[in-house]
Amino acid sequence: xxxxxxxxxxxxxxxxxxxxxxxxxxxxxxxxxxxxxxxxxxxxxxxxxxxxxxxxxxxxxxxxxxxxxxxxxxxxxxxxxxxxxxxxxxxxxxxxxxxxxxxxxxxxxxxxxxxxxxxxxxxxxxxxxxxxxxxxxxxxxxxxxxxxxxxxxxxxxxxxxxxxxxxxxxxxxxxxxxxxxxxxxxxxxxxxxxxxxxxxxxxxxxxxxxxxxxxxxxxxxxxxxxxxxxxxxxxxxxxxxxxxxxxxxxxxxxxxxxxxxxxxxxxxxxxxxxxxxxxxxxxxxxxxxxxxxxxxxxxxxxxxxxxxxxxxxxxxxxxxxxxxxxxxxxxxxxxxxxxxxxxxxxxxxxxxxxxxxxxxxxxxxxxxxxxxxxxxxxxxxxxxxxxxxxxxxxxxxxxxxxxxxxxxxxxxxxxxxxxxxxxxxxxxxxxxxxxxxxxxxxxxxxxxxxxxxxxxxxxxxxxxxxxxxxxxxxxxxxxxxxxxxxxxxxxxxxxxxxxxxxxxxxxxxxxxxxxxxxxxxxxxxxxxxxxxxxxxxxxxxxxxxxxxxxxxxxxxxxxxxxxxxxxxxxxxxxxxxxxxxxxxxxxxxxxxxx
Numbered sequence: 001x002x003x004x005x006x007x008x009x010x011x012x013x014x015x016x017x018x019x020x021x022x023x024x025x026x027x028x029x030x031x032x033x034x035x036x037x038x039x040x041x042x043x044x045x046x047x048x049x050x051x052x053x054x055x056x057x058x059x060x061x062x063x064x065x066x067x068x069x070x071x072x073x074x075x076x077x078x079x080x081x082x083x084x085x086x087x088x089x090x091x092x093x094x095x096x097x098x099x100x101x102x103x104x105x106x107x108x109x110x111x112x113x114x115x116x117x118x119x120x121x122x123x124x125x126x127x128x129x130x131x132x133x134x135x136x137x138x139x140x141x142x143x144x145x146x147x148x149x150x151x152x153x154x155x156x157x158x159x160x161x162x163x164x165x166x167x168x169x170x171x172x173x174x175x176x177x178x179x180x181x182x183x184x185x186x187x188x189x190x191x192x193x194x195x196x197x198x199x200x201x202x203x204x205x206x207x208x209x210x211x212x213x214x215x216x217x218x219x220x221x222x223x224x225x226x227x228x229x230x231x232x233x234x235x236x237x238x239x240x241x242x243x244x245x246x247x248x249x250x251x252x253x254x255x256x257x258x259x260x261x262x263x264x265x266x267x268x269x270x271x272x273x274x275x276x277x278x279x280x281x282x283x284x285x286x287x288x289x290x291x292x293x294x295x296x297x298x299x300x301x302x303x304x305x306x307x308x309x310x311x312x313x314x315x316x317x318x319x320x321x322x323x324x325x326x327x328x329x330x331x332x333x334x335x336x337x338x339x340x341x342x343x344x345x346x347x348x349x350x351x352x353x354x355x356x357x358x359x360x361x362x363x364x365x366x367x368x369x370x371x372x373x374x375x376x377x378x379x380x381x382x383x384x385x386x387x388x389x390x391x392x393x394x395x396x397x398x399x400x401x402x403x404x405x406x407x408x409x410x411x412x413x414x415x416x417x418x419x420x421x422x423x424x425x426x427x428x429x430x431x432x433x434x435x436x437x438x439x440x441x442x443x444x445x446x447x448x449x450x451x452x453x454x455x456x457x458x459x460x461x462x463x464x465x466x467x468x469x470x471x472x473x474x475x476x477x478x479x480x481x482x483x484x485x486x487x488x489x490x491x492x493x494x495x496x497x498x499x500x501x502x503x504x505x506x507x508x509x510x511x512x513x514x515x516x517x518x519x520x521x522x523x524x525x526x527x528x529x530x531x532x533x534x535x536x537x538x539x540x541x542x543x544x545x546x547x548x549x550x551x552x553x554x555x556x557x558x559x560x561x562x563x564x565x566x567x568x569x570x571x572x573x574x575x576x577x578x579x580x581x582x583x584x585x586x587x588x589x590x591x592x593x594x
Contacts, residue, residue, distance in 0.1 A: 003448050006435060006441045009042060010439070012042060013042065016031075022530050027526065027530075028516075028526070028529040029413040029526065031530075035417070036420055039425050039428075039438075042428070047429075047435050047437075048432035056427075057420070057426070058423065058424060059367065060357075060360060060420075061419040061420030062419070062420060063367040064369075065416050065418070065420070068514065068518055069408055071376040073376060073404055073408035075375075075379055075522050076408060077404040078382060079132040081386050081390075081400045082325070082390075083400070086319075086390070087325035087326075087328065090319075094322040099292065100294065101293050102293055103221065103233075103234060104286065105134075107218060107244045107276070108277060109137075110126075110130050110147045110150070112248060112277075113130060113133075113269070115272065116333065117333070119159060120160075120266050121375050122156070126152065127152065127522065130148050133329075140225055140306060141523040145519045145520050146220065148519050150217050150510060152506075152515065153210065153507045153509065153539070155252075155264075156265075156472050157261075157265075157502050158203070158256070158262070160340060161342075162262040163473050164502060164506065165261040165476075167477075168473035168477050170195055172480025172481050173480050173484060174191070182494065186495075194495075196260045197495065199261035204253070205550060207252065209546045210248075210252075212577060213539070215235070215245070218234035219231045224535060225305065235583075236287065236291070240280075240287075247279075252268030253268075306525075307524035324390070328389070331382045336375065339378070350370065350373045353371060354368055354370050356368040407521065407524050414517045415514060415517055419470070422470060425437075426468075426469060439464075439465060439469075439479070440478070440482060442461075442464065443461045443482050446460075453565070454490055455497060455556070456545075456548035456566065458497050458501055459500045459503055459504025459505075459507065461483070461504065462475050462503065462505035463475075463505065463508030470513070472506045472508070475505035476505050479501050479505075500547065500551040503543075503547050504547065507543035507547070511540050516532045516533060516536075549566040549573065553570060554566070
């Protein structure tokens, strides 16, 4: 079978997901069983994978789905605990005291606090924490989920203390002797230094694209969830949005250059959070009081915006101090950091208990997880601690558990097919047909068509890997060696092509199906996954195209000079952004003068 035809067949599960979820707008609980069957049929009859291997991959998917459901449950439990204690009301008031402007609130919570949480824990933790927090502040659940997914881009490559680089790229490249030889040739005798160099290139590419993410975030918020359905209302805070982006990406870059891939997102988010909240309190670049932006009354919201979790205004008669209300979230951050930093003894302790299902059905596929390491364990632990710290009465805490279990179970119908589909897709090698696994067949077909333009498409492949696998780390493990080989084949610096893969894999989290399902489940918004992906597709395409263009410009600079195809595409994107911002400013000035 030709490379091109095999590529098309490998693309069918992804096309099925896009068609049923995005085009037909089916709920994930209905669409994903069909998509799972598409992947199984292809694996059985085209790749000729043994049925036992497909079953083993499906079992591994169910185990992973269970861990995701545990994380979802823990996040919902923490939200409901704060709801019952009155802490959520105090947090809401604290943000309102900074500013009632929803545009500023979403930048602080989703972009900055979300980057901090991504750096500390990764694996969907920012959405599990920030999305319900936004809903608790009065955001429509759909707006909260879309916002939580859009920021799943710039900080992701350095999430969970650099896991996508230190595990994903590392395991993807390490077994290949040619890569080690190349590292030696360019002066990196230590493998860790070579990985750190790739991490710096990843940070540079992210910094370029990430500058506009907060502005895209607020513009989408006002366009899709505002009374006037206007991009301009988001563009009017462009100065604050750019300030917030630079407050994060500048320290992010400095840390990547000086400390390596473990801490850019964590420290970038933390430093940015301190700088921006301080500036906001002092009114720096803030909108005038009479220009604050707010959602329409909730009774006027589109029914698609709301979920099954509703946060009432009068959740408690208790007046709680802001510091006390924030203690649970501070504890979450503290425990995540303590359990993720390898230098600390607690990190080894929580990883010491590993549940392993080896050699499932005799196929060589192994599934394992570490219960104490999962963010869900930290969420549940902090919920218990909050019960005592906030002095919640037993009946209220029981109610928090009951509603959390009910909401968590509602997510299972989608995830029990989504994740097994992914595992069948990834584990489709070893068939009698002798074809490479579906992700590699897909990438090889695109590479054959792209030729020397491959650097533009390299982040797209990374993004597709994350789209189906639900993980930047897994995408990097699947494709890093392939990307390295393509880079050498077309005669460019392969480390830049691997960096493009890692950045694309991070951006793919914006449209990743099971991340969307998990984030939606946290706020009871199941069945609207296609609506979320429809709104996050454009930010993903922006990220892919800009990063791909910059990467093309860099790798072909020596041969084609500064004025090459990549430079032209990147310049057009930047020029478009400037024109759009300028139009928003002009419209603002006209409104003020009238």
